[in-house]
Amino acid sequence: MQDKILLSMRGIGKNFPGVRALHNVDFTLRAGEIHALMGENGAGKSTLIKVLTGVYGKDAGTISIEGKEVFIRSPQDAQKAGISTVYQEITLCPNLTVAENMFIGRDKNVLVGWGKRYRRAGEILRNLNIPARPRQQLGACSLAVQQMVAIARAVDMDCKVLILDEPTSSLDDKEVEMLFTLMRDLRSQGVGIIFVTHFLEQVYAVSDRITVLRNGELVGEYEVENLPQVELVAKMMGKELQGLSDLKQDDNEAAFTGTPVYEVAHLTSTTGIAPFDFSIRKGEVNGFTGLLGSGRSESVRAIFGADRVSGGTVQVEGKKARISNPKQAMKRGIGYLPEDRKADGIIADLSVRENIILALQVMKGFFHPLSQKEQDAFVDEYIRALDIKTASADTPIKSLSGGNQQKVILARWLLTHPKYLILDEPTRGIDVGTKTEIQRLVRRLAKDGMSVTFISSEIEEMLRTCSRLIVMRDRRIVGELRGTKLSQDNVMRTIAGGEQ
Amino acid sequence: MIQRNPLKRREPLTDTILLTTISIFIFFAMYFAAMQIWGAGFLRWQRVFDMLNDNAALIIVACGLTIVMIGGGIDISVGGVISLVVMCCIVHLNSGGTILTAALLAIGIGLAFGVTQGFLISYLEIQPFIITLAGMFFARGMTTIVSVKPQKVAHEAFNALRAERIEFDALGYFTKKGKLIPARAEIGVVVALVILLLIFIMLRKTKLGRGFYAIGGNSNSALMLGVNVKRTRFISYTISGLLSGIAGFVFMMHTGAGNATNAAGAEMNAIASAIIGGTLLSGGVGNVIGTFFGVMILATINAIVTTSGLSAGAPWWQEITVGAMLCFFILLQSVVLSLRGKGGFKRMIPKWMQGSKQ
Numbered sequence: 067m068q069d070k071i072l073l074s075m076r077g078i079g080k081n082f083p084g085v086r087a088l089h090n091v092d093f094t095l096r097a098g099e100i101h102a103l104m105g106e107n108g109a110g111k112s113t114l115i116k117v118l119t120g121v122y123g124k125d126a127g128t129i130s131i132e133g134k135e136v137f138i139r140s141p142q143d144a145q146k147a148g149i150s151t152v153y154q155e156i157t158l159c160p161n162l163t164v165a166e167n168m169f170i171g172r173d174k175n176v177l178v179g180w181g182k183r184y185r186r187a188g189e190i191l192r193n194l195n196i197p198a199r200p201r202q203q204l205g206a207c208s209l210a211v212q213q214m215v216a217i218a219r220a221v222d223m224d225c226k227v228l229i230l231d232e233p234t235s236s237l238d239d240k241e242v243e244m245l246f247t248l249m250r251d252l253r254s255q256g257v258g259i260i261f262v263t264h265f266l267e268q269v270y271a272v273s274d275r276i277t278v279l280r281n282g283e284l285v286g287e288y289e290v291e292n293l294p295q296v297e298l299v300a301k302m303m304g305k306e307l308q309g310l311s312d313l314k315q316d317d318n319e320a321a322f323t324g325t326p327v328y329e330v331a332h333l334t335s336t337t338g339i340a341p342f343d344f345s346i347r348k349g350e351v352n353g354f355t356g357l358l359g360s361g362r363s364e365s366v367r368a369i370f371g372a373d374r375v376s377g378g379t380v381q382v383e384g385k386k387a388r389i390s391n392p393k394q395a396m397k398r399g400i401g402y403l404p405e406d407r408k409a410d411g412i413i414a415d416l417s418v419r420e421n422i423i424l425a426l427q428v429m430k431g432f433f434h435p436l437s438q439k440e441q442d443a444f445v446d447e448y449i450r451a452l453d454i455k456t457a458s459a460d461t462p463i464k465s466l467s468g469g470n471q472q473k474v475i476l477a478r479w480l481l482t483h484p485k486y487l488i489l490d491e492p493t494r495g496i497d498v499g500t501k502t503e504i505q506r507l508v509r510r511l512a513k514d515g516m517s518v519t520f521i522s523s524e525i526e527e528m529l530r531t532c533s534r535l536i537v538m539r540d541r542r543i544v545g546e547l548r549g550t551k552l553s554q555d556n557v558m559r560t561i562a563g564g565e566q
Numbered sequence: 567m568i569q570r571n572p573l574k575r576r577e578p579l580t581d582t583i584l585l586t587t588i589s590i591f592i593f594f595a596m597y598f599a600a601m602q603i604w605g606a607g608f609l610r611w612q613r614v615f616d617m618l619n620d621n622a623a624l625i626i627v628a629c630g631l632t633i634v635m636i637g638g639g640i641d642i643s644v645g646g647v648i649s650l651v652v653m654c655c656i657v658h659l660n661s662g663g664t665i666l667t668a669a670l671l672a673i674g675i676g677l678a679f680g681v682t683q684g685f686l687i688s689y690l691e692i693q694p695f696i697i698t699l700a701g702m703f704f705a706r707g708m709t710t711i712v713s714v715k716p717q718k719v720a721h722e723a724f725n726a727l728r729a730e731r732i733e734f735d736a737l738g739y740f741t742k743k744g745k746l747i748p749a750r751a752e753i754g755v756v757v758a759l760v761i762l763l764l765i766f767i768m769l770r771k772t773k774l775g776r777g778f779y780a781i782g783g784n785s786n787s788a789l790m791l792g793v794n795v796k797r798t799r800f801i802s803y804t805i806s807g808l809l810s811g812i813a814g815f816v817f818m819m820h821t822g823a824g825n826a827t828n829a830a831g832a833e834m835n836a837i838a839s840a841i842i843g844g845t846l847l848s849g850g851v852g853n854v855i856g857t858f859f860g861v862m863i864l865a866t867i868n869a870i871v872t873t874s875g876l877s878a879g880a881p882w883w884q885e886i887t888v889g890a891m892l893c894f895f896i897l898l899q900s901v902v903l904s905l906r907g908k909g910g911f912k913r914m915i916p917k918w919m920q921g922s923k924q
Contacts, residue, residue, distance in 0.1 A: 162776075
């Protein structure tokens, strides 16, 4: 490994209206190294990458390449400076050939020289050992190969800094290994690679150094050998390992003795999560935890039938059941509050009333409309019970605050009287007051006999609300914690693979 | 895993070439079937030339549409533009214009439509369907303003040019009295074939042409790859406008007369030809050679329906057949492409045609 400094970002700051996305962040990339950029959601990874690639302008700081300060104002500037990015979604044209994808948009001549183009593409692909042929249509290649073609294009454009933004999220193990081989090859040719990923094992498999960001600030830069996984997790989450176990526990062992309301064996879906077993008892609050992208949302989506289930058996209250779409899940008494409120949850232009009534109406079928009087009664009751702050039941939901929108969706599901309610990140982006209100509500619902699965990125919140935690990592369940074992320390150790 | 010797192995066909091949194959299959069943007329080259003579304008306009559709857009104003061009040119010729100025007028009108629509669609990002629908109504309306009454060209030089035929003795046939009747093609056919060739080369060989495929394949990716998406899209509509102007002139050379319903439905025929020729409405796939055979397939259907006598009592047969064919082609395309995507194509076609996966 060489030690020549290739890219140096100093004191980078970036503000968005009301949010400080990056503050005084330093980042150093040496020639011939693979440098992982790590951080949880909102840590500022993608903002930093976007500043570097010219998608965003920076508010403070300097960027220099090989010692010379550069000013990057657009993606074109970045390319000229030798910075290339390969994104998670492949930004190539599937209808064109491999060779064409490598050269299009870069021609200087009006006429396209096909022979020369194919020959040159063949050379590059051979040099990089990429299993693609120049004349092949890109769409016929596997995703991994497509990604490699994108990298080959970048390499041919004399890139010094190659940014790989979540390149492995849609690849299988074998394809990941192919990509890693390519990355190692490029490293030995002196390219500096910035590797953004949320798979811990992959970081340890290829990286030389790790830079950790949290809440828009630099936590530190570490050599891989000097940073055990468990410490990396602690740094990403911002907790020291010691003295974390003094959180309040209000567990009732009763939750482990009741009958299972819902039980699955070897459930899996087309999103690529490993088959998992799971059960929940009456009155239990449990939670899926893990880092972003560990598969916690995919698991509950499989339970609800929101993604296409590809295997496994389901039992609801001891009886075999088939749940392959959300409507069947709802009929079985399962409710689901999606992670992305804006995209999956609210219907922005409909009123609070209509948003609350929606799920119940779907269950009853559209040929049995609820009368206006029934609607009013239900809606008023839940607006009062959940303390939803809205001008009236007829206000469009988009004019409510995030916390109140969340309560409306909660009311929607409560109205269907589910036996089992899944809450995926119900407290994201809402204020602390409403957060505790929702946590308290979850405990109260459980006391009344409802089973709840709760997902949150904040571990304290999970520990406060759940009596059992299922820990996930790299799309599989790696452990389960309950009772006295429920502590932040243990959760992190399990995520990092230190303790089962 | 890695093909060590790529030269020894034929690459699987790209979607474009595969779909084009299918339409060429279907054209010949249909035409040979017609020769077998109805013989006579279909056995003479003149039948092919008649199909070309009648459809020269359609070939030109369908080429323009192919470009727009490869870029992922649509242009339904072309029929209206043809009719406006025909009417304006006739009025111009009859009031003392020359052939040259009439041709310039045709090109000017076409370009004006192309540039305006292209600008609105590419730079102001308005839906192409809406803009060109508006363009179609506008052009049709203008046609009736120029002249409500049907018009006939009364320009001697033009009529002489119109009557000009290119004769091919070798492709002719002998009458019962032993007299040679050569195969005759109109000048419009030459214009159409030259344009076809130019556009074929442009699409295949130039940076601009490949740009159309890129923006139709995935315009976001094209942008990231450094293609000037807006300008490329603008040019596609401009070319389509220009070609409908030229098509209007060719149409007038063929008919020599015009009325307010000139070239009614030409845009739909052009879209149908492009689709039958293997251009995907979703963009990124297509080829003018395919489009040419698309036009010829439509013309063959037309000829078969006429020859078989179906159209005498029931003129709707032609449209029903075209509708069914269109449906069949779209189904065929999506089946072929989806089988290919899943790698389930093996049983259906030879090995070198398969989409391979690593």
